[in-house]
Amino acid sequence: MNQAVRHVYVHFPYCLHRCGYCDFATTVARVIPRERYLQQILTELELRTADQPLAPLETVFFGGGTPSLWGPAAIAAVLAWLQQRAGFAQEPEITLEANPGALESGDLAAYAAAGINRVSVGIQALQDTRLRALDRLHDAAAARQTLAQLGELLAQGRLRSANADLIFGVPGQTMLDLRADVAGILDYGLSHLSAYSLTVEAGTPLAAQVKRGLAARPDDDLQAAMLDALPALLAPYGLARYEVSNYARPGHASRHNLAYWTGRYYLAVGVGAHGFLPQPGAIGVRYGNTRKHEAWLRALAAGILGEDLRETIDADQHQDERLLTGLRLNAGLDLQALAADLGDDRRLALLQRAAPALARGDLWLRDGHLGVMPAALARLDSLIAELA
Ligand SMILES: C[S@@+](CC[C@H](N)C(=O)[O-])C[C@H]1O[C@@H](n2cnc3c(N)ncnc32)[C@H](O)[C@@H]1O
Ligand code: SF4
Numbered sequence: 001m002n003q004a005v006r007h008v009y010v011h012f013p014y015c016l017h018r019c020g021y022c023d024f025a026t027t028v029a030r031v032i033p034r035e036r037y038l039q040q041i042l043t044e045l046e047l048r049t050a051d052q053p054l055a056p057l058e059t060v061f062f063g064g065g066t067p068s069l070w071g072p073a074a075i076a077a078v079l080a081w082l083q084q085r086a087g088f089a090q091e092p093e094i095t096l097e098a099n100p101g102a103l104e105s106g107d108l109a110a111y112a113a114a115g116i117n118r119v120s121v122g123i124q125a126l127q128d129t130r131l132r133a134l135d136r137l138h139d140a141a142a143a144r145q146t147l148a149q150l151g152e153l154l155a156q157g158r159l160r161s162a163n164a165d166l167i168f169g170v171p172g173q174t175m176l177d178l179r180a181d182v183a184g185i186l187d188y189g190l191s192h193l194s195a196y197s198l199t200v201e202a203g204t205p206l207a208a209q210v211k212r213g214l215a216a217r218p219d220d221d222l223q224a225a226m227l228d229a230l231p232a233l234l235a236p237y238g239l240a241r242y243e244v245s246n247y248a249r250p251g252h253a254s255r256h257n258l259a260y261w262t263g264r265y266y267l268a269v270g271v272g273a274h275g276f277l278p279q280p281g282a283i284g285v286r287y288g289n290t291r292k293h294e295a296w297l298r299a300l301a302a303g304i305l306g307e308d309l310r311e312t313i314d315a316d317q318h319q320d321e322r323l324l325t326g327l328r329l330n331a332g333l334d335l336q337a338l339a340a341d342l343g344d345d346r347r348l349a350l351l352q353r354a355a356p357a358l359a360r361g362d363l364w365l366r367d368g369h370l371g372v373m374p375a376a377l378a379r380l381d382s383l384i385a386e387l388a
Pocket of ligand 1: 023064121122123165196197198199200
């Protein structure tokens with residue numbers, strides 16, 4: 001595999017409020033230690049790049065939590081460090097996740113001036129009843145305000161791309177509601193949409209409510225019907241599906257996420273962040289930082305990494321990961337790239353295992369790519385298990 005590391009993920013774990021469905025590494029702090037967190041992110045970058053140099057970066061992703069609460073100066077400081085130590089490839093993609101609302105999204109123009117050229121905003125819904133059901137802090141008016149700001153920054157060329165996250169299949173939501181959400185968001189000229197079906201994650205307040213009968217469980221059939229309907233709802237806006245949950249105008253697919261989904265190496269820093277780096281004698285190493293934010297802060301203050309996971313990835317595991325993500329792509333899994341990275345015998349063995357599903361019409365094989373037929377997307381997990 002090409003050993004260059006050209007992608008960096010920076011996790012900012014703080015949120016103003018914990019949404020009932022969310023299982024991400026987030027912390028609701030009374031006072032967000034913005035400066036302390038920045039210093040420790042820079043310390044982690046120093047520690048992790050001491051024995052793993054970075055190539056000129058193609059993508060940087062500030063995810064959360066709510067990194068739009070960090071402030072443009074902190075984002076600029078991280079980017080300045082990366083510029084000095086690694087530099088950037090031509091036209092890098094630099095993404096900031098933001099939440100709607102003036103308080104949470106901050107000054108998006110200032111973030112653009114700090115070097116952000118792609119914003120991903122967690123709209124989730126454009127109806128107050130559903131936003132309340134999702135336990136979100138923002139309302140539809142705040143969502144529209146942030147979308148309008150994004151539309152303006154795109155039109156002025158101060159941002160290159162903008163994404164909205166949408167959650168569908170919320171109990172009570174109809175197909176008409178979904179259509180209205182999509183139209184409401186894309187009328188602002190966004191270039192990308194991520195649409196996720198509501199998942200009840202174990203251990204969340206939503207899971208407890210469902211268990212006690214206080215909240216309805218999402219309906220699988222309705223979610224499958226909505227997943228089916230989305231491509232046609234988005235086509236009039238020029239967005240096409242390129243991954244099961246992701247839609248973009250031509251040239252606006254997320255290069256950072258595509259790097260994950262095609263098995264590239266990436267450095268990740270921050271509370272709960274997971275990275276994948278080259279390792280001599282293996283395909284690579286996957287590491288994970290602790291999700292306990294105080295423990296992470298303490299470790300970095302002592303000049304050590306706050307890791308609680310480190311796993312050597314061999315060729316079998318890497319192939320499984322490539323299958324898992326590659327088959328979710330509309331372009332399918334690139335078999336030539338797999339053969340180049342892991343050997344041609346693996347490509348041939350995979351094709352043999354794929355033969356029954358190809359014969360059934362569940363998979364397609366074209367131009368050296370193996371993909372899932374749209375009608376079989378709902379059975380993606382069992383297809384992947386069949387090929388692994
Ligand atoms: C970790 S969040 C970060 C973005 C931002 N803080 C926000 O909430 O808008 C990334 C996205 O994952 C999606 N997500 C998180 N938990 C989910 C769940 N249980 N079911 C469906 N989508 C979920 C939401 O669409 C969310 O915008
Ligand atoms: S704002 Fe985003 S990251 Fe924070 S709790 Fe809500 S869904 Fe999770």
